[in-house]
Amino acid sequence: MVSAPPPPPAAQVLVASNRGPVSYSLRDDGGLDARRGGGGLVSGLSAIGAEADALWVCAALGDGDREAVRRGVGEPGVRMLDIEESVHSDAYNGIANSVLWFVHHMLYQTPLEPVFDEEFRRQWAAYETYNRAFAQALADQAADGAAVLIQDYHLALAPGMLRELRPDLRIGHFSHTPWAPVDYFRMLPDDIAEQLLRGLLGADRTCFLTRRWADAFTACCTELLGADSLSGTRIGVHGLGADADFLRERAHRPDVDERLEALREQIGPGRKTIVRVDRTELSKNIVRGLLAYRHLLESRPEWRERVVHIAFAYPSRQDLAVYRAYTAEVQRLAEEINATYGTAGWTPVVLHVKDDFARSLAAYRLADAALVNPIRDGMNLVAKEIPVISERGCALVLSREAGAYEELGEDALAINPYDVTGTAQALHEALTMPDGERSERSKRLAVAATALPPQQWFLDQLRALREGG
Amino acid sequence: MVSAPPPPPAAQVLVASNRGPVSYSLRDDGGLDARRGGGGLVSGLSAIGAEADALWVCAALGDGDREAVRRGVGEPGVRMLDIEESVHSDAYNGIANSVLWFVHHMLYQTPLEPVFDEEFRRQWAAYETYNRAFAQALADQAADGAAVLIQDYHLALAPGMLRELRPDLRIGHFSHTPWAPVDYFRMLPDDIAEQLLRGLLGADRTCFLTRRWADAFTACCTELLGADSLSGTRIGVHGLGADADFLRERAHRPDVDERLEALREQIGPGRKTIVRVDRTELSKNIVRGLLAYRHLLESRPEWRERVVHIAFAYPSRQDLAVYRAYTAEVQRLAEEINATYGTAGWTPVVLHVKDDFARSLAAYRLADAALVNPIRDGMNLVAKEIPVISERGCALVLSREAGAYEELGEDALAINPYDVTGTAQALHEALTMPDGERSERSKRLAVAATALPPQQWFLDQLRALREGG
Numbered sequence: 001m002v003s004a005p006p007p008p009p010a011a012q013v014l015v016a017s018n019r020g021p022v023s024y025s026l027r028d029d030g031g032l033d034a035r036r037g038g039g040g041l042v043s044g045l046s047a048i049g050a051e052a053d054a055l056w057v058c059a060a061l062g063d064g065d066r067e068a069v070r071r072g073v074g075e076p077g078v079r080m081l082d083i084e085e086s087v088h089s090d091a092y093n094g095i096a097n098s099v100l101w102f103v104h105h106m107l108y109q110t111p112l113e114p115v116f117d118e119e120f121r122r123q124w125a126a127y128e129t130y131n132r133a134f135a136q137a138l139a140d141q142a143a144d145g146a147a148v149l150i151q152d153y154h155l156a157l158a159p160g161m162l163r164e165l166r167p168d169l170r171i172g173h174f175s176h177t178p179w180a181p182v183d184y185f186r187m188l189p190d191d192i193a194e195q196l197l198r199g200l201l202g203a204d205r206t207c208f209l210t211r212r213w214a215d216a217f218t219a220c221c222t223e224l225l226g227a228d229s230l231s232g233t234r235i236g237v238h239g240l241g242a243d244a245d246f247l248r249e250r251a252h253r254p255d256v257d258e259r260l261e262a263l264r265e266q267i268g269p270g271r272k273t274i275v276r277v278d279r280t281e282l283s284k285n286i287v288r289g290l291l292a293y294r295h296l297l298e299s300r301p302e303w304r305e306r307v308v309h310i311a312f313a314y315p316s317r318q319d320l321a322v323y324r325a326y327t328a329e330v331q332r333l334a335e336e337i338n339a340t341y342g343t344a345g346w347t348p349v350v351l352h353v354k355d356d357f358a359r360s361l362a363a364y365r366l367a368d369a370a371l372v373n374p375i376r377d378g379m380n381l382v383a384k385e386i387p388v389i390s391e392r393g394c395a396l397v398l399s400r401e402a403g404a405y406e407e408l409g410e411d412a413l414a415i416n417p418y419d420v421t422g423t424a425q426a427l428h429e430a431l432t433m434p435d436g437e438r439s440e441r442s443k444r445l446a447v448a449a450t451a452l453p454p455q456q457w458f459l460d461q462l463r464a465l466r467e468g469g
Numbered sequence: 470m471v472s473a474p475p476p477p478p479a480a481q482v483l484v485a486s487n488r489g490p491v492s493y494s495l496r497d498d499g500g501l502d503a504r505r506g507g508g509g510l511v512s513g514l515s516a517i518g519a520e521a522d523a524l525w526v527c528a529a530l531g532d533g534d535r536e537a538v539r540r541g542v543g544e545p546g547v548r549m550l551d552i553e554e555s556v557h558s559d560a561y562n563g564i565a566n567s568v569l570w571f572v573h574h575m576l577y578q579t580p581l582e583p584v585f586d587e588e589f590r591r592q593w594a595a596y597e598t599y600n601r602a603f604a605q606a607l608a609d610q611a612a613d614g615a616a617v618l619i620q621d622y623h624l625a626l627a628p629g630m631l632r633e634l635r636p637d638l639r640i641g642h643f644s645h646t647p648w649a650p651v652d653y654f655r656m657l658p659d660d661i662a663e664q665l666l667r668g669l670l671g672a673d674r675t676c677f678l679t680r681r682w683a684d685a686f687t688a689c690c691t692e693l694l695g696a697d698s699l700s701g702t703r704i705g706v707h708g709l710g711a712d713a714d715f716l717r718e719r720a721h722r723p724d725v726d727e728r729l730e731a732l733r734e735q736i737g738p739g740r741k742t743i744v745r746v747d748r749t750e751l752s753k754n755i756v757r758g759l760l761a762y763r764h765l766l767e768s769r770p771e772w773r774e775r776v777v778h779i780a781f782a783y784p785s786r787q788d789l790a791v792y793r794a795y796t797a798e799v800q801r802l803a804e805e806i807n808a809t810y811g812t813a814g815w816t817p818v819v820l821h822v823k824d825d826f827a828r829s830l831a832a833y834r835l836a837d838a839a840l841v842n843p844i845r846d847g848m849n850l851v852a853k854e855i856p857v858i859s860e861r862g863c864a865l866v867l868s869r870e871a872g873a874y875e876e877l878g879e880d881a882l883a884i885n886p887y888d889v890t891g892t893a894q895a896l897h898e899a900l901t902m903p904d905g906e907r908s909e910r911s912k913r914l915a916v917a918a919t920a921l922p923p924q925q926w927f928l929d930q931l932r933a934l935r936e937g938g
Contacts, residue, residue: 106652109578110844111751111795115760117889118768183575183650183685189888216652282580291584299587326580375579419658420586 010143011055013462015045016134016158017151018092020058022075024068032068034075043243044454045151048077057137059083059092059130079141083133090126092154097317099188100153100196104177105283105376106184116189124192128157131199135161142169147465149458150203152176157195160202172465173203174238177378178403179216182223197221201229205465207236209379210403238461239407241452242384251361251389259362266350267308267366272431274309275367275394277360277382279316280327280353285373285399285417286313287326290333290349292373292423297341297348300428305346307431309371310363314355327353364389368438369430370396372404373417379403383412384449393442395430397423407448411441479612480524482931484514485603485627486620487561489527491544493537501537503544512712513923514620517546526606528552528561528599548610552602559595561623566786568657569622569665573646574752574845575653585658593661597626600668604630611638616934618927619672621645626664629671641934642672643707646847647872648685651692666690670698674934676705678848679872703937707930708876710921711853720830720858728831735819736777736835741900743778744836744863746829746851748785749796749822754842754868754886755782756795759802759818761842761892766810766817769897774815776900778840779832783824796822833858837907838899840866841873842886848872852881853918862911864899866892876917880910 021042024032036042048054060066060080068074069082083091099120102108114120135158138148149172150158159173179185186193197220200206208214214235221229250256267273274293278284293309313330317323334351341348352359364370367390372383380402386394398405398412405414413426433441452460490511493501505511517523529535529549537543538551552560568589571577583589604627607617618641619627628642648654655662666689669675677683683704690698719725736742743762747753762778782799786792803820810817821828833839836859841852849871855863867874867881874883882895902910921929 106579110575111754111791112756112798114887115757115889116885116887116891117760117764121890181650181652184652186885187887189885189891285580287581288584291586295586322580329581416585416655416658418583418585418656420584421590422585422658 010053010146011141012053012143012146013048014055014057014138014142014146014148015048015151016057016138016148016155017045018059018096018154019061020056020078020080021046022078023061024064024073025062026064026067032064032071032073034068043246044240044458045149047455047458053143055079055141057081057134057141059088061088079137081133081137083130087126087129090123091130093319094120094123095127096154098320100156101177103184103188104153104180106180107282108187110187114187116192131155131157132161134158135165138162138169139165142166144168145170147462148172149174149461149465157199159206160199163202170465170468171203172205172207172236172461173200174207174461175200175213175217175378176209176240177213178376179208179213179220181216182219185220186224193220193224197225197229201225201233203233204468205234205236205461207238207461209237209239210406211237212406213378213403236461236464238457239403239452240379240381240454240457242381242388242449243454244388244446244450245453247361247385247388251365253358255358256361256365259356259359260365263310263350263359263362263366266347267310268345271305271346272307272368273363273366274307274369274371274427274431275363275386276310276371276373277312277363278314280313280323280330281316282323282326283374283376285375286311286330287333288417288420288423289371289373290330290337291420292371292427293349294333294337294340295420295424296427297337299424303428303431304341304348305343308347309349310367311349312352312356312360312363315353361389364394365391367394368392369427370394371423371427372396372402373399373415373423374402375399375417377402377404383408387442387445387449390442393435393439395433395438395441396445397426397430404449407451408445411444411448479522479615480610481522481612481615482517483524483526483607483611483615483617484517484620485526485607485617485624486514487528487565487623488530489525489547489549490515491547492530493533493542494531495533495536501533501540501542503537512715513709513927514618516924516927522612524548524610526550526603526610528557530557548606550602550606552599556595556598559592560599562788563589563592564596565623567789569625570646572649572653572657573622575649576751577656579656583656585661600624600626601630603627604634607631607638608634611635613637614639616931617641618643618930618934626668628675629668632671639934639937640672641674641676641705641930642669643676643930644669644682644686644847645678645709646682647845648677648682648689650685651688654689655693662689662693666694666698670694670702672702673937674703674705674930676707676930678706678708679875680706681875682847682872705930705933707926708872708921709848709850709923709926711850711857711918712923713857713915713919714922716830716854716857720834722827724827725830725834728825728828729834732779732819732828732831732835735816736779737814740774740815741776741837742832742835743776743838743840743896743900744832744855745779745840745842746781746832747783749782749792749799750785751792751795752843752845754844755780755799756802757886757889757892758840758842759799759806760889761840761896762818763802763806763809764889764893765896766806768893772897772900773810773817774812777816778818779836780818780820781825781829781832782820782822784822830858833863834860836863837861838864838866838896840892840896841871842866842868842884842892843871844868844886846871846873852877856911856914856918859911862904862908864902864907864910865914866895866899873918876920877914880913880917 370386396412399417865881868886
């Protein structure tokens with residue numbers, strides 16, 4: 001199932017993740033176009049490029065990627081695994097995104113879901129196959145005693161599988177999500193829960209974005225496997241930060257300037273802005289964010305005509321019905337608010353659903369207040385990026401259920417994401433914060449947000465893994 | 470708002486609960502009929518009747534109750550509070566059953582609910598008023614140093630309120646539900662979460678059905694209020710048992726015999742039975758129970774024609790849309806199973822939705838296997854009652870998320886309630902358990918289930934409260 005290009009020399013540092021740093025698309029003429037990915041994670045993991053004998057193992061994700069593997073096309077230092085499409089789909093959509101994501105973010109409507117039945121077992125077998133393909137590829141290509149950094153919930157079994165194949169390696173795993181509390185994690189069938197924990201415990205170091213998620217993981221191990229289970233694995237915490245240099249440069253290119261002008265026109269002169277930028281993900285809490293904004297306009301009419309909520313909600317996982325329904329509810333509610341409160345010259349909610357990174361950066365630049373209110377979030381990089389980019393300093397309304405809260409809580413306006421009244425109150429405080437205070441807080445937020453830039457985040461882990469720290 | 474009959478002499482022992490031991494209905498001729506309630510809790514709390522100077526404070530729940538209060542009709546030792554209907558409805562339906570119940574049982578579809586908005590705040594004020602009415606009535610009628618036992622999540626604020634009014638009293642509180650894990654409990658707005666914890670901490674003793682729920686409560690106190698918060702309150706665990714004497718007598722009256730015959734006819738000769746009896750409550754997991762049964766018939770065709778699933782699902786909270794939808798799904802799925810597998814002489818699922826206690830007891834008597842699979846349950850008395858009554862000994866398939874699991878786990882077949890495949894496997898094991906083993910286990914289950922009969926359960930608490938234990 002795994003069709004490989006000629007093996008490169010044995011690697012000293014390896015990264016494994018579902019999505020790699022490059023993707024291919026097929027041109028009409030049959031040629032292949034390569035595109036480098038962006039974002040904090042890719043940026044951090046790309047620090048591997050500075051290492052000699054480095055290899056990034058990832059999955060071929062589309063027809064272009066698969067064709068590239070078949071033709072033996074590839075970038076140096078990247079190995080794509082051509083895992084059978086149905087296996088990948090069951091592992092990625094069926095298990096990783098529909099079960100593990102839901103468990104760690106506590107998203108289920110528990111009276112009816114999850115249902116662990118035969119279909120689940122079939123998908124679970126695919127998840128095992130997918131993890132084994134990664135473990136095998138890593139085992140095949142790692143030099144003696146090499147360091148391997150395995151990423152995220154897609155690859156929770158790979159550390160243990162790799163440990164069995166190659167006891168000599170130094171294996172790290174990093175979870176970019178939250179970790180579920182014990183009472184939620186044990187929804188999983190017992191054998192599956194145990195496999196997941198033992199998979200991560202196969203690593204020498206198992207790492208999380210915050211102390212809170214690390215503690216939740218160790219609580220699950222202690223409760224389900226016994227305290228002894230943790231003796232062979234060190235637990236690390238590395239809070240991925242924003243990439244200030246990249247952001248500051250990227251945010252001032254002409255395409256961003258252009259979108260800034262267009263947004264200013266949409267907003268109208270003299271109005272304050274509340275900015276949010278998210279994928280339309282169930283955990284991001286966009287609906288309650290709109291409810292809070294509606295309550296602000298209702299309970300404090302002085303804000304009417306004087307504020308605009310810029311909400312970018314980029315479609316995500318639209319192959320799942322519950323995500324489509326959520327997206328529809330976001331749009332319905334935005335329209336309802338505009339119909340109720342809008343005037344000839346004022347649109348209360350400016351909602352964009354088409355992904356446009358340059359426009360996101362433009363919104364960051366003009367934000368007076370940022371709304372980051374997830375019900376549960378591993379870290380949330382938007383909360384870290386906006387203070388870096390905002391031009392007038394930005395008051396940050398931040399859910400205490402976001403991992404970023406551990407680092408930014410002091411200068412953010414903390415909210416309980418389920419508390420719509422409290423969120424509306426925090427938005428009001430954000431909009432009325434004196435300029436001096438807002439500017440000072442925003443500076444401190446930017447400092448805290450960039451304390452561990454992506455490449456440093458990666459190199460810290462690599463060093464700790466090698467040093468046995 | 471509280472209209473009282475002439476005050477009885479100051480009471481030495483008081484019980485407070487939303488529902489009292491008696492209810493009134495209006496006859497067509499304008500007279501009032503009184504009816505004593507049943508069930509384990511009423512039976513346990515009725516032990517108060519043996520105490521001199523005892524008083525049971527409860528809410529008037531319907532027109533009959535309210536009319537009884539207005540006419541000054543009442544049983545000795547019972548005081549009904551005529552709380553304004555809209556206040557009662559907001560407190561009982563709005564807060565207790567739609568928020569607190571959902572939090573402690575982890576029932577929310579978190580991406581969209583709960584929403585804590587102005588409407589919630591309005592209902593919360595009613596919950597405070599309702600609790601204050603109880604606290605005031607108890608304060609008015611308790612003798613110096615009297616013992617007061619306050620029941621359940623409807624009255625979580627009353628202990629603290631009563632403590633302020635009457636520091637001399639010995640106050641106990643008992644939670645008949647599970648308690649939420651910290652990460653779920655903190656969904657509640659911060660001030661509300663704190664009020665609830667401080668309300669219970671106003672008691673001298675705060676009691677739970679199992680160690681697990683007690684630990685969850687202390688974790689919430691430690692995390693949200695600090696470890697010091699617990700210093701003034703003792704935590705008790707009292708696992709309410711089945712009332713063996715009552716059940717054995719009641720289960721052999723003629724009305725039960727009659728229903729037993731009717732059920733036998735429906736089932737057909739020589740067939741085994743899997744029995745479940747529940748309110749159609751979101752936490753009871755009836756839908757996954759039917760899915761597990763369907764999987765049993767599908768994966769082990771040898772059971773077709775040889776087993777009948779007797780499912781009694783009595784309507785509950787049908788004023789809430791989510792409960793109506795759940796009830797409809799139960800009926801749809803039962804019909805689907807019968808349409809798929811049923812034959813001329815065999816109905817695979819016998820579903821009854823009309824509450825009939827005598828028929829429930831009849832089903833207990835003929836059960837070969839009992840299915841008790843809640844996703845979360847304070848105790849679950851059905852799991853304790855069936856082994857006491859079943860005639861041939863009954864294999865108990867029991868969710869480990871039920872409080873009863875702490876006491877019955879050893880002789881039950883334990884299941885993860887989300888694991889439909891595992892539940893089907895446990896049902897198969899239950900049906901194939903050798904007669905001798907089933908009978909032995911069932912006897913031990915009955916012993917464990919009746920270890921703390923309701924009246925003893927009550928008297929233990931009263932003694933511990935008085936002795937400061």
